[in-house]
Amino acid sequence: MSKRLSMLMSVLLVIALVLSACGGSKNNGSSGNGGNTAGTDGGSSGGNADGSGQKVQIRLSTWAGADEAKELQAILDDLNAKSDVYEIVQDSNPAEYDTRIITQLSGDSGPDLFWVSAQRAAQFAAGGVMLDITDRLANSSHPAANTDDYYEASFGPFTHDGRIYGLPWLQQPVMLYVNKALFDEAGLSYPDESWTWDDFIAAAKKLTKDANGKRADEEGFDPNNTVQWGFTLNGWPPVQMFIWQNGGEVITEDGKSPIDSPEAMEALNFYADLVQGPLVPSQTIIRDRGFDQMFRNGQVAMFMGGAADDLDRTVENVQAFMVPAGPDGTHVTFADILGMGINAKTKNPDAAFQAFLDLTDAIHHWKIMPPRKSLADYETLKELHPDKAHSLEAIIASMQYGRPYRYSEKYPDWDNIFWTQLMDPIVNAGARPSDLVPKVKPLLEDALK
Amino acid sequence: MARSFAAARVGLGVRRLNAIKRALIYIIVTFLAVVILIPFFWMLSTALQQEGDIFAWPPKWIPDPPQWRNFADAWNAMPFNRYLWNTIFIVVLGITAELASATLVAYGFARFRFPGSDFIFLVLLATMMLPFHVTLIPTFLIWQHFGLVGEFDPLVLRAWTAWGPFYIFLLRQFFLTIPRELDDAAEIDGANTFQTFFLIMLPQIRPALLAVAIFAFRGYWNDFLGPLIYLTDMELYTMNVGMYFFMGGVNEAPQWNYLMAMSILIALPVVLLFFVAQRYFIEGITFTGLKD
Numbered sequence: 001m002s003k004r005l006s007m008l009m010s011v012l013l014v015i016a017l018v019l020s021a022c023g024g025s026k027n028n029g030s031s032g033n034g035g036n037t038a039g040t041d042g043g044s045s046g047g048n049a050d051g052s053g054q055k056v057q058i059r060l061s062t063w064a065g066a067d068e069a070k071e072l073q074a075i076l077d078d079l080n081a082k083s084d085v086y087e088i089v090q091d092s093n094p095a096e097y098d099t100r101i102i103t104q105l106s107g108d109s110g111p112d113l114f115w116v117s118a119q120r121a122a123q124f125a126a127g128g129v130m131l132d133i134t135d136r137l138a139n140s141s142h143p144a145a146n147t148d149d150y151y152e153a154s155f156g157p158f159t160h161d162g163r164i165y166g167l168p169w170l171q172q173p174v175m176l177y178v179n180k181a182l183f184d185e186a187g188l189s190y191p192d193e194s195w196t197w198d199d200f201i202a203a204a205k206k207l208t209k210d211a212n213g214k215r216a217d218e219e220g221f222d223p224n225n226t227v228q229w230g231f232t233l234n235g236w237p238p239v240q241m242f243i244w245q246n247g248g249e250v251i252t253e254d255g256k257s258p259i260d261s262p263e264a265m266e267a268l269n270f271y272a273d274l275v276q277g278p279l280v281p282s283q284t285i286i287r288d289r290g291f292d293q294m295f296r297n298g299q300v301a302m303f304m305g306g307a308a309d310d311l312d313r314t315v316e317n318v319q320a321f322m323v324p325a326g327p328d329g330t331h332v333t334f335a336d337i338l339g340m341g342i343n344a345k346t347k348n349p350d351a352a353f354q355a356f357l358d359l360t361d362a363i364h365h366w367k368i369m370p371p372r373k374s375l376a377d378y379e380t381l382k383e384l385h386p387d388k389a390h391s392l393e394a395i396i397a398s399m400q401y402g403r404p405y406r407y408s409e410k411y412p413d414w415d416n417i418f419w420t421q422l423m424d425p426i427v428n429a430g431a432r433p434s435d436l437v438p439k440v441k442p443l444l445e446d447a448l449k
Numbered sequence: 450m451a452r453s454f455a456a457a458r459v460g461l462g463v464r465r466l467n468a469i470k471r472a473l474i475y476i477i478v479t480f481l482a483v484v485i486l487i488p489f490f491w492m493l494s495t496a497l498q499q500e501g502d503i504f505a506w507p508p509k510w511i512p513d514p515p516q517w518r519n520f521a522d523a524w525n526a527m528p529f530n531r532y533l534w535n536t537i538f539i540v541v542l543g544i545t546a547e548l549a550s551a552t553l554v555a556y557g558f559a560r561f562r563f564p565g566s567d568f569i570f571l572v573l574l575a576t577m578m579l580p581f582h583v584t585l586i587p588t589f590l591i592w593q594h595f596g597l598v599g600e601f602d603p604l605v606l607r608a609w610t611a612w613g614p615f616y617i618f619l620l621r622q623f624f625l626t627i628p629r630e631l632d633d634a635a636e637i638d639g640a641n642t643f644q645t646f647f648l649i650m651l652p653q654i655r656p657a658l659l660a661v662a663i664f665a666f667r668g669y670w671n672d673f674l675g676p677l678i679y680l681t682d683m684e685l686y687t688m689n690v691g692m693y694f695f696m697g698g699v700n701e702a703p704q705w706n707y708l709m710a711m712s713i714l715i716a717l718p719v720v721l722l723f724f725v726a727q728r729y730f731i732e733g734i735t736f737t738g739l740k741d
Contacts, residue, residue, distance in 0.1 A: 059681065065701045066526055066694035069683075091681050095693035096674070099585075103678050106586055107593040111681070293504040310702070 055080075055087040056351040060359070061104070061111035062090065063097040075362045079355070086348075086355040088113070105129055105343065112346040113356055116166060118157035118337040122407035125158060125165035130341035134164045136353050143374075144361035151399055154337050154371035157407050166341035167356070169363040171371035172306040173333040173398040174237050175320035175391070182207055182228070182301040186215070191321040193331075193397065197245075197270065200302075200324040204230025204279045207301035216278055223278035229300045230279045233271070234286050235419070235427045237304040237323075241334040242267040244403060245326030251406040251414065257444035259422075260437050267326075268433035272426050283428055306336055307395045308368040313387040320391035322398050335402030337371070369395055413447040496520070496709035503705050516706065520714065523695070523707035531684060532691040536670065539604050539687060543669040544662050546608035551616040551661060552654075556646055558617065559624030560632070570621075577614045581674065589678060599681040604672070608665075616661045623657035624650065660729040667719055688715050 064072050069092040076088045091111060093100070098120065104110040116124060124130045137145045144167065147155070154168040176191060183190055186206045191199070207230035208216035215221060216230070240250050248263035258264060274280050281294065295303035296315050304323060305311055312318045325331045340360055346352045364370035368385055375381070376396045382389045405411065422440045425431035490510075495503055496519055497512040523529075558570050592603040611617060627650060635645045651658070676687045692715065695708040 061681075063698050065696060065698040066704065066707075068698050068701050069694065089682075091683055093677065093683075093686075093690060093693055094696045094698045095677055095690065099674075100677055103586055103589050104598075104681070107590050107598065109593050109598040109681070290504040297505075 055083070056085060056348045058086045058088045058113060058348065058352050058355045059111040060088050060090055061101055061114040062092045063094045063115060064092040065094045068092075071366065075359070075366060079358050079362060083355070083358065086351045088355050088359065108345055110343045110345065112343050112348065112352045113340055113359065114343065116339055116341050118339070118404050119407050119411060121157040121166055121339055121341065122160070122411065123409055124341060125160040126409045129344055130165040131344045131346065131349060131352075132163050132165055133342065133353065137164060140357065142357040142361070144357045144364065149372045149374050151371050151373065151402065153335055153402050153404060156404055157337055158339055158341075166339045167360050168337050168339040168371045169360050170308070170336075170338040170367050171369055171399065171402055172308050172336040172338075173369070173395065173402040174241060174304050174323055174335070175307050175309075175333075175395060175398060176323045177295065177303045177305055177309070177311045177318055177320050179295070179298060179301050179315075179318055181317040182298065190319070191324065193322055194329075195322070195324040196329060197324055197327055201279070204302065206230070208279050221278075226278065226281070227299070229281045229294075231274065231302045232286060232291065232294060232300045233275045233280050233427070234283060234291055235423055236291075238334055239268060239271045239423060240405065241323070241332060242271055242326075244332040245330050246270075247326065247328070247330060250418070251448070255445070255448040257414070257441055257448070259444070260441055265433060265437065268426070268437070272433055275427050276430055307398065312391045321394045331401040332403055333398050333401050335404050337404045369399060408448070410448050414444055417443050417447055492709050492712055495705055496713050498706050500704070500706060519706050519710045523710040524714070526707060527691050527694050529688065529691060529711075532686050532688045535601075535685055536687040536689075539601060539676070540666060540669040542605040543608050544665045546605060547613060547616060547665040548658060548661060550609050550611035551613055552620055552651065552658070554611040555617045555620030556624055556650060559621045573614050574618060585674070585678065592679065598679055601680075601685065603679045604675050613665070616664065619661060620654065620657055623654040627653050656729060659726065663722060663726050663729055666722065670715075670719060
């Protein structure tokens with residue numbers, strides 16, 4: 001009998017332990033059943049109307065790193081001081097942002113505002129995760145709410161079925177960063193708006209040098225003994241940009257992937273020739289010495305990077321220019337787009353929207369490049385970013401040619417096939433596009449169905 | 450005479466063979482040790498580099514001059530005092546809960562037979578095969594239901610539910626080695642089940658408790674995804690989560706030297722613990738044939 005009793009006792013004890021542990025801590029959380037409001041949620045939406053209400057706490061999730069988080073906090077402090085409606089609380093961490101945000105949003109306890117990449121924005125907009133702000137924007141006179149002021153391309157990822165689910169705060173076109181000292185040494189003039197692929201290749205040849213000082217367009221150049229390369233590629237910049245410049249497409253509006261069109265094939269071959277040829281370091285060298293690092297220490301003369309990269313701020317003699325146009329002069333550059341959304345489940349949509357607009361506007365005055373035409377002004381930007389002044393004109397000129405990928409819910413699957421089956425073999429295994437494209441095209445189109 | 454001479458020669462031969470064998474083993478072990486230590490050395494070297502030298506070509510293995518201030522700068526770049534305190538808080542409460550709950554459950558499985566006890570034990574072991582990512586969202590929703598997301602609670606309270614099948618398994622194996630006669634003797638002396646458990650059984654498995662405590666320390670100290678998902682207030686971050694601020698972000702380059710400096714500081718307690726308590730680590734493994 002004692003055995004049975006003691007068994008019962010131990011079961012009870014365990015249960016008691018568990019229950020007491022749960023119960024004991026409940027009071028520092030909040031109401032039990034699902035209605036989890038974060039402690040200090042004083043007023044409800046617009047609860048400040050009577051003027052006496054507490055400010056509404058608005059939680060903001062971002063991927064900001066150490067320095068970025070500090071700069072952001074300064075902006076938030078400023079906004080919070082000015083507002084009597086909201087108090088934005090920052091929750092930043094660059095680690096596993098997607099896992100984190102998706103987990104938190106899957107419940108009711110997600111942040112009110114969150115930074116979002118273009119790809120995620122397209123998914124979230126389609127999935128109803130982000131608040132539909134179309135009407136709110138239309139009824140607002142806030143400068144950041146004027147949808148006509150934004151570059152059209154930047155809106156794509158935030159629009160679904162004609163409704164708007166977020167605002168971009170950054171549109172970052174790919175620029176051609178140039179080491180001017182190496183250009184001078186080779187007797188080349190700097191790139192300008194008229195540059196096409198041919199000018200680019202001609203310059204890259206002059207900027208590729210072997211240990212004996214012979215350049216790639218000279219007799220006796222030894223490609224096995226290169227010490228300076230004209231350009232560098234490792235899958236970045238994306239081949240899509242070159243296909244667009246040549247008049248091709250990778251995803252059409254009706255879900256086709258015409259990568260076997262003559263325009264796309266020509267661009268793919270152009271890319272493959274570059275990455276497999278003598279003007280670009282081998283992938284082994286790039287991995288060993290660092291992709292952008294080789295440009296930073298003068299082993300590579302031209303580098304394509306986002307407009308906000310620090311290359312022109314931190315490396316001497318470096319300036320950003322427009323990326324070369326396609327053979328017939330078509331200008332397109334890939335644009336990375338980042339933005340912010342409001343949690344569809346936010347408890348305080350009104351306060352959140354106000355904070356959202358103020359913060360979006362503040363970020364437009366913080367980062368390069370704001371996706372708004374009214375801010376794409378040399379004098380304004382020079383004041384905000386004096387250390388990038390010498391690159392600004394080219395960056396502003398690139399904005400109208402910026403173009404993001406055609407994101408959709410199924411895009412990640414498409415993207416996965418595109419990189420693993422097509423680009424990875426071309427970049428890392430020396431494969432030729434003509435061998436791969438016929439096999440990969442149906443896979444890509446399947447992924448979009 | 451001749452025979453013993455021959456025997457001596459054979460003995461000498463065997464000894465020489467042994468010496469060669471040992472030398473060979475030492476060479477292999479040294480080689481493996483070097484292979485394993487190179488990343489550690491690289492970590493230390495990076496932690497002491499000036500920012501520009503980290504990716505210098507050819508690589509600079511020995512930082513010149515070593516930037517000892519990287520450690521202090523990294524520590525002060527984010528509120529790591531606070532993060533350390535948060536981490537210690539979670540670790541201490543976590544280990545306590547882990548020990549208290551796992552011993553009870555293990556004792557139950559070791560000493561009490563009840564219908565289906567083997568099956569339940571199997572189910573318990575089977576949960577070891579569930580990857581963390583599978584249970585991530587369901588668990589998150591449970592904690593959210595209790596309104597505890599954003600607090601330390603999910604990180605600490607979960608241990609009270611004896612959620613570590615490995616610890617239970619380990620402790621159960623230890624309990625099984627204790628002869629039942631001890632229980633019987635205690636019972637004859639009038640001890641009830643809890644007296645037997647606390648006064649007789651627990652002292653017997655002290656090495657196992659230490660092993661569990663050490664494993665749990667390592668687990669809580671290194672836990673990254675848990676705090677990352679559940680903590681939504683930057684004030685509550687742990688060391689591991691805080692360290693990730695140095696990973697940079699879009700257009701912010703990672704601060705590798707700070708990252709490595711913090712990695713060293715965070716790895717240090719675990720490495721020291723391993724040297725001090727090596728025996729218990731090994732014991733845990735040899736006893737169960739499992740590595741946590």
